Amino acid sequence: MSISDSAGIDFTRAAIALALGQGRMVDSIHAAESHYGAASRAAMILRAVTGTSTPASPGWGSELVADAANEFFDLVAAPTVAGQLVGMRRVPIRTRVIVRTGAAIASWVGQGQAKPFTGGDFEADTMDPLKVVASVVVTDEMLRLAQPDAERVIRDDLVRAATQEIDRTFVDPANNGTAGEAPAAITHGAGSVPWDTDIRTSLAALIDGFTGDLSRAFLVADPVLLSSIPNDAHPNIGARGGELQGIPTLSTDSLPRFDSPQTHTLALIDPAGIAYAEGEAEISVARQASVSLISEPGGEGQLISLWQANLAALRVERFTNWRRARTGSVRLLTGIPRGAE
Secondary structure, three states: OOOOOOOOHHHHHHHHHHHHOOOOHHHHHHHHHHHHOOOOHHHHHHHHHHOOOOOOOOOHHHHHHHHHHHHHHHHHHOOOHHHHOOOOEEEEOOOEEEEEOOOOOOOOOOOOOOOOOOOOOEEEEEOOOEEEEEEEEEEHHHHHHOOHHHHHHHHHHHHHHHHHHHHHHHHOOOOOOEOOOEOOOOOOOOEEEEOOOOHHHHHHHHHHOOOOOHHHOEEEEOHHHHHHOOOOOOOOEEOOEEEEOOEEEEEOOOOOEEEOOEEEEEEEEOHHHEEEEEEEEEEEEEOOOEEEEOOOOOOOOEEEEOOOOOEEEEEEEEEEEEEEOEOOOEEEEEEEEOOOO
């Protein structure tokens, strides 16, 4: 994904100023004014957070903070599977979602006749605010440079970290969620069908048990699998996605691949069957803490002191949650061999 030079920079600059001010708001505002100017959006964001701004209209300060945060998280969402699934049910955070076993049904009714309601089983579930966190450790030297290249490096690292974690949590079938902490993947517990002979035959079997809207559905697969599909039989597909059997196809590293033998998983998803909620965003910093540095989620960490190493930890957080709102809206094709035709 190509990111414009200015996108998300105001939010990143506010985070940098917080780090330079060591979390003390007065010092952070001074740092923002010194580095970017008193009239900069980074300085105005921090003043708005502390209530020391002079808004032109009620709500001005909170709107400024929200705009900068939304711009940053739009960058995060754009390359994710969730960001590309056009047609998901966007709901407010802390909202009850009705989950049903089938689609709603409409019908014609004559004048004076009873109006039918769709049958089926229902379950109510609240979209509680769960928090996704992306953090990056940077040197004091990089913070104090206050140069566009340094700002973009910090922004891109934060965006990349958040994107990878959201994608992994959203589509990895092994993710069964953690109560009160993280949602389960939309693919967890979804119905599946094994690979059978070739792509055409296997997709037909996948579609047979799919109760979502195929006309609006997406396929999601690993780029290694997509890059190995022969172009002569399927010319519109590649490592970055495309179209497979006329179905828009998204590429992600977050679907599992297996090595013995090497096989892959493909997901068929109806976005209308997915409820997705987003809430407020926050930025925070740490200068005195000891942190465990990991290279990948779930990996072994190396404990270091930020103060001793002249480092700062920048962290961005957003409340979000999701779940399948209709059973049958996600189905998996498993055991796909590399180079499948």
